Amino acid sequence: ENVLTQSPATLSMSPGERATLTCGASQSVGTNIAWYQQRRGQAPRLLIYDASNRATGIPARFSGSGSGTDFTLTISGLEPEDFAVYYCQQRYNWPWTFGRGTKVEIK
């Protein structure tokens, strides 16, 4: 199983700041990575797929990058609604796996 390791586990930020979240894969996945946002009490929402493509309706302040084993989700200018948990997911190796998440909290 391809293990995805997300860091940090918790990120304490202020609104307006730039947040950088990382996801490391135990095996190379090319660019077969997605990022999801899960707000408290809600289902996850797809933000980014194929490492860098924004899903429909996702604001431009969300961007993804990386390939192989190292990936980054950047939120440039945190809005109040962005404080949530973020998960990465790989689809390159079956079974498809998720990271344990990074919680972006208000400082």
Add this chain to the structure above:
Amino acid sequence: QVHLVQSGGGAVQPGGSLRFSCAASGFIFSNYTMHWLRQAPGKGLEWVAVISSDGTNTYYAAAVKGRFTISRDNSKNTLFLQMNGLTNDDTALYYCARDHREGGRSYYFGYWGQGTLVTVSS
């Protein structure tokens, strides 16, 4: 607008069974591969099962293979998950999800249902 509305779930004893459904609207259901995923309390997300758009192909995570069955009724725009032989480890919030890609399988999860809680306890 895409909607996935889940129903069913609840509490069950170990060894018991449950079946829940996911009613889809706002898109052509028969054009999409569908998935079930789950999230145990305080834990991360786990993919559970997938079914092709026409229902002919299914795949399962090792933890549920042989106990869970994913199915769909394209005439009713509904996805199902039959769970048998439940154990404490199956306690989780279960989500249905639409595949991101129409007419294919991206194995990214584009839209999610609201979640259905399953509690397995004696």
